[in-house]
Amino acid sequence: xxxxxxxxxxxxxxxxxxxxxxxxxxxxxxxxxxxxxxxxxxxxxxxxxxxxxxxxxxxxxxxxxxxxxxxxxxxxxxxxxxxxxxxxxxxxxxxxxxxxxxxxxxxxx
Amino acid sequence: xxxxxxxxxxxxxxxxxxxxxxxxxxxxxxxxxxxxxxxxxxxxxxxxxxxxxxxxxxxxxxxxxxxxxxxxxxxxxxxxxxxxxxxxxxxxxxxxxxxxxxxxxxxxxxxxxxxxxxxxxxxxxxxxxxxxxxxxxxxxxxxxxxxxxxxxxxxxxxxxxxxxx
Numbered sequence: 621x622x623x624x625x626x627x628x629x630x631x632x633x634x635x636x637x638x639x640x641x642x643x644x645x646x647x648x649x650x651x652x653x654x655x656x657x658x659x660x661x662x663x664x665x666x667x668x669x670x671x672x673x674x675x676x677x678x679x680x681x682x683x684x685x686x687x688x689x690x691x692x693x694x695x696x697x698x699x700x701x702x703x704x705x706x707x708x709x710x711x712x713x714x715x716x717x718x719x720x721x722x723x724x725x726x727x728x729x
Numbered sequence: 730x731x732x733x734x735x736x737x738x739x740x741x742x743x744x745x746x747x748x749x750x751x752x753x754x755x756x757x758x759x760x761x762x763x764x765x766x767x768x769x770x771x772x773x774x775x776x777x778x779x780x781x782x783x784x785x786x787x788x789x790x791x792x793x794x795x796x797x798x799x800x801x802x803x804x805x806x807x808x809x810x811x812x813x814x815x816x817x818x819x820x821x822x823x824x825x826x827x828x829x830x831x832x833x834x835x836x837x838x839x840x841x842x843x844x845x846x847x848x849x850x851x852x853x854x855x856x857x858x859x860x861x862x863x864x865x866x867x868x869x870x871x872x873x874x875x876x877x878x879x880x881x882x883x884x885x886x887x888x889x890x891x892x893x894x
Contacts, residue, residue: 630843631733637835639737643744645828650748652820655810658799659753662760665791666744669767672779676852680774683848685860691779692861695786696872700879702791706798707886713802720810 636677643670657709657719661702668698733773740766751811753804754796761792776852 643666650663672691679687709719716723743763750756764787771780812820850856861869 632843634835635733635737638832639740641828641831641835642741645824645831646741646744646748648827649820649824652823653812653817654748655812656753656804658795658804659748659756662756662795663748665787666747666760666763669764669787672783673767673770676771676774676776676779680776680851681842683851685851685857686864688776688779688852688857689861689865692782692857693865693868693872695782696876699786699791700875702794703879703883704886706794707883710798710801710887718808718810719802719804722810 633677633681636674640670640674640677643667643673655721657712657721657724658706660721661705661709665698665702668694733770736766736769736773740770751809753799753809757792757796757799760795761788764788764792771852774852775849778852778854778857 647663647665647667647670650666651660654660654663672694675687675691675694679685679691712724713719740763743759743766747756747759747763750759764783768780768783768788771777771783
């Protein structure tokens, strides 16, 4: 365990922030360029995960356990969100026979 | 130290593969690998509890749920709706603009202290459990209500309505 812990010593916090920004941006790009609703939800998961990792990095950096508890709550919330979201996708697919996000255009009044 | 950069490169590579692969099933599998690299990041930060939870909840439960829905709807490369190349190009440009803005604003902050484990025991299960059940007891109980609501809602939404058909 000591060698693993020593591995992380010395990585600047800036690099963690930059890395998490890149992953978050990839999630945003995934939302923008895909039309499959399931892949859009996967991109949202990617964004949530980047924020989780950044919270953990700051929590370790400041020596405060509250950040990691928040990450735990975010994971529980993500599980609930995925369950409801996928149920909605299944229902939309049953009505329109497609997972295209444009099929939801008819929701407007 | 170099382990972090190697794993970060792998994370970015597989995240890019996730959003650029045509086949949705391959996309889910690349996302599983991405989450595995995130688990490695948690282990590097010595956040062992979060590493285990990430491994079980994200890679185990959520990704299997995604894969199950993909298989249930019988999606593959042929049924995949695609956006035009112009929209894709504009999406990538917009994402790059966001990244440049974020990077420039974070550069002004001038945080460059190395990440040092002040208290190596902070991410262990016993320590997090003490914090969770003393300071965060009420949010913990409320999150159980959230999960129950989500479960009822998911069953209600996905259930076939016999009266309608």
